[in-house]
Amino acid sequence: GDGFGHVAFNADDVYAACDRLQEAGVSFKKKPDEGRMKGLAFAYDPDGYWVEIVKRSNSSQSSPEKRISNYFNFSQTMMRIKDPTKSIPFYEALGMKIIRQKNYGDFSNYFLASSSNVDPSIDYSTLSDEETKATVSSLFGPVLELTHNHGTEKDEDFRHYNGNEDGRQGFGHVGFLVDDVYEACDDIRKLGYGFRKEPDGGSMKGLAFAYDPDGYSIEIIKRGGIDFGDKKVE
Numbered sequence: 001g002d003g004f005g006h007v008a009f010n011a012d013d014v015y016a017a018c019d020r021l022q023e024a025g026v027s028f029k030k031k032p033d034e035g036r037m038k039g040l041a042f043a044y045d046p047d048g049y050w051v052e053i054v055k056r057s058n059s060s061q062s063s064p065e066k067r068i069s070n071y072f073n074f075s076q077t078m079m080r081i082k083d084p085t086k087s088i089p090f091y092e093a094l095g096m097k098i099i100r101q102k103n104y105g106d107f108s109n110y111f112l113a114s115s116s117n118v119d120p121s122i123d124y125s126t127l128s129d130e131e132t133k134a135t136v137s138s139l140f141g142p143v144l145e146l147t148h149n150h151g152t153e154k155d156e157d158f159r160h161y162n163g164n165e166d167g168r169q170g171f172g173h174v175g176f177l178v179d180d181v182y183e184a185c186d187d188i189r190k191l192g193y194g195f196r197k198e199p200d201g202g203s204m205k206g207l208a209f210a211y212d213p214d215g216y217s218i219e220i221i222k223r224g225g226i227d228f229g230d231k232k233v234e
Helices: 014-023 084-093 129-138 181-189
Strands: 004-011 028-030 041-044 050-055 073-081 096-103 107-114 143-149 173-178 195-197 208-211 217-222
Touching: 004 014, 004 143, 014 028, 014 041, 014 050, 050 073, 073 084, 073 129, 084 096, 084 107, 084 143, 096 129, 173 181, 181 195, 181 208, 181 217
Parallel strands: 004 050, 073 143, 173 217
Antiparallel strands: 004 073, 028 041, 041 050, 096 107, 107 143, 195 208, 208 217
């Protein structure tokens, strides 16, 4: 099945945000009061991708320094994975950390954040589900949500479409910034999943696309932008 799930945005008031979107002509897969999960919504973007609208945690409004002034903030990208015992170590090797996980019976969700979004003084594994849920929805920066449908890891022939197959192009990739693309790719190469494009492959030198365990493309790009040798014109 399709691997890419949705992107999400946080807002202080999901109902008011959805009214605002509807007035702008946006249609919905699920409105906040529909279905069994009240208070969250899924809008359609112009290409039919799902866009989740999630309530921002009150903790992000508790003090001036934590307050998020944006009406919306981009909060997550969800991708389906076949085997968390492979995918989670891969993303941990890219500097991410699980800040919330939950087993829903027939599937599990894992929320991972990059180091800039993680408080090193917190042991997230000791927090309650409500506390970790509040943490995820209070962040300004985005998290990666990995969804595992139980049992797929036992099926040798199962695979998710990654969004780049011929005739099924849609979702493209996620990206990570690094100080040195070549050094980062040397480390990523040790993980054993290969590259769609090596740093010196193709016409664009100095950026790469690695594969994750499910075949999703992971762009590796130099922090601050690629240096193509351009000279500043005064």
